[in-house]
Amino acid sequence: MMKLALGVVLPGLQEDWFILIPLKGAECWKECLKLLNISEASVSSRESKNLAQENCVDELLVWRRGILRPATTLRNVDILTESAQNCLGECRIESIDKEAASNLIPNICMPYNSAIYMPEAININPQPYLKALFFASENLAEELTASGYGGKEIYLHKMSVNRLLELGGEYNAVIICLGAKADMLPELSGKLPLRTCRGVIAHLQLPQDIRNEYGEHSPSILSDAWIAARGRHNLVIGSTWKWRSRNYSPSVSAEEASMALKELIPKVSAVYPHIQNWTFTEARAGVRAMPPKTPLGSLPLLGCVDDFVDGNYRCKYWLFGGLGSRGLLYHAWLGKILSQAVLSCNESLIPSELTSWRKLQ
Numbered sequence: 001m002m003k004l005a006l007g008v009v010l011p012g013l014q015e016d017w018f019i020l021i022p023l024k025g026a027e028c029w030k031e032c033l034k035l036l037n038i039s040e041a042s043v044s045s046r047e048s049k050n051l052a053q054e055n056c057v058d059e060l061l062v063w064r065r066g067i068l069r070p071a072t073t074l075r076n077v078d079i080l081t082e083s084a085q086n087c088l089g090e091c092r093i094e095s096i097d098k099e100a101a102s103n104l105i106p107n108i109c110m111p112y113n114s115a116i117y118m119p120e121a122i123n124i125n126p127q128p129y130l131k132a133l134f135f136a137s138e139n140l141a142e143e144l145t146a147s148g149y150g151g152k153e154i155y156l157h158k159m160s161v162n163r164l165l166e167l168g169g170e171y172n173a174v175i176i177c178l179g180a181k182a183d184m185l186p187e188l189s190g191k192l193p194l195r196t197c198r199g200v201i202a203h204l205q206l207p208q209d210i211r212n213e214y215g216e217h218s219p220s221i222l223s224d225a226w227i228a229a230r231g232r233h234n235l236v237i238g239s240t241w242k243w244r245s246r247n248y249s250p251s252v253s254a255e256e257a258s259m260a261l262k263e264l265i266p267k268v269s270a271v272y273p274h275i276q277n278w279t280f281t282e283a284r285a286g287v288r289a290m291p292p293k294t295p296l297g298s299l300p301l302l303g304c305v306d307d308f309v310d311g312n313y314r315c316k317y318w319l320f321g322g323l324g325s326r327g328l329l330y331h332a333w334l335g336k337i338l339s340q341a342v343l344s345c346n347e348s349l350i351p352s353e354l355t356s357w358r359k360l361q
């Protein structure tokens with residue numbers, strides 16, 4: 001039996017916006033919706049089976065309210081108009097003016113009277129989503145076993161690994177999905193062209209006695225900062241960009257939170273001045289693994305890394321990294337491609353733009 005190990009670090013951030021994607025935007029969007037659909041179905045099947053509370057996902061996986069992207073500079077007006085014309089396949093994009101935007105989001109401020117609106121854009125809650133994907137994989141293994149395709153099993157082992165080589169004896173393939181932490185593995189340390197970038201997000205609440213709630217169905221906003229709407233009295237705003245940070249902790253100190261708010265509130269206020277009446281409740285942080293800029297954009301880093309580990313080429317160790325802040329967008333499509341490459345032991349199945357980073361090492 002083939003044994004695969006998959007290392008995962010849960011991302012703390014959620015800020016994938018389906019816009020200006022250099023690589024296969026339509027394909028990414030389609031695969032992402034497919035996985036989302038599968039994970040939502042797995043949650044409802046768990047709920048209908050009424051499994052123990054500890055196994056349940058009790059938070060929403062996704063908010064479907066659309067996203068509004070107002071222009072914040074004159075230059076951006078043109079870029080946005082252009083991206084509205086180059087729609088991402090299934091994901092509709094409309095150019096709208098201030099009046100139309102105010103109907104969607106009361107009290108929105110639009111300095112350049114121009115915005116794009118993506119009615120089908122979504123905002124994903126990454127941790128419950130990953131949990132649900134794992135349920136879905138368990139369900140699939142069970143179904144395959146029940147229908148006579150034995151030998152498919154899936155386990156979650158929570159353990160510390162000091163070196164990749166420790167996994168080499170037991171597994172046929174090891175896929176490293178450690179985000180910015182991939183660089184902490186001794187075999188990969190200093191060899192990946194990744195820059196870390198810490199981001200803080202803040203949860204805000206509107207006190208009950210203050211009017212002007214966020215619209216029940218109003219879209220989220222993507223501007224110089226973003227607002228992810230979670231309800232009339234709950235918003236999440238983000239995100240900051242602290243390059244080369246080595247602080248991997250999801251916790252945010254009071255001081256870091258206050259610095260983040262100082263940076264975020266003015267950016268959010270420029271498009272949504274009412275934010276000033278909202279109160280801060282908590283902050284979380286995550287670290288992006290930013291890949292280098294190439295003429296094709298900032299592309300994820302994929303491929304076989306056997307040569308970094310022990311120099312034997314057997315297609316055993318694979319990297320899935322450098323997704324930057326676009327992991328939610330890229331993960332499904334790239335995950336599918338990478339799994340095909342791993343199972344057929346053929347790296348050429350991965351687009352060469354994504355594996356060419358190794359030639360530069």
Ligand SMILES: *[C@@H]1O[C@H](CO)[C@@H](O)[C@H](O)[C@H]1NC(C)=O
Nearest residue numbers: 033034035036037038040041
């Ligand atoms: C999602 O899954 C349901 C069945 O569970 C199906 O009817 C629907 O078409 C799917 N949607 C997409 C976008 O795949």
Ligand SMILES: *[C@@H]1O[C@H](CO)[C@@H](O)[C@H](O)[C@H]1NC(C)=O
Nearest residue numbers: 210211212273274275276277
């Ligand atoms: C804050 O709320 C008060 C009371 O509802 C209102 O008068 C004021 O205009 C609000 N401030 C902003 C910046 O929205």
Ligand SMILES: *[C@@H]1O[C@H](CO)[C@@H](O)[C@H](O)[C@H]1NC(C)=O
Nearest residue numbers: 341344345346347348349350
């Ligand atoms: C690997 O995949 C490429 C691209 O699809 C294909 O051209 C090549 O024949 C494959 N190699 C092997 C050994 O299967």
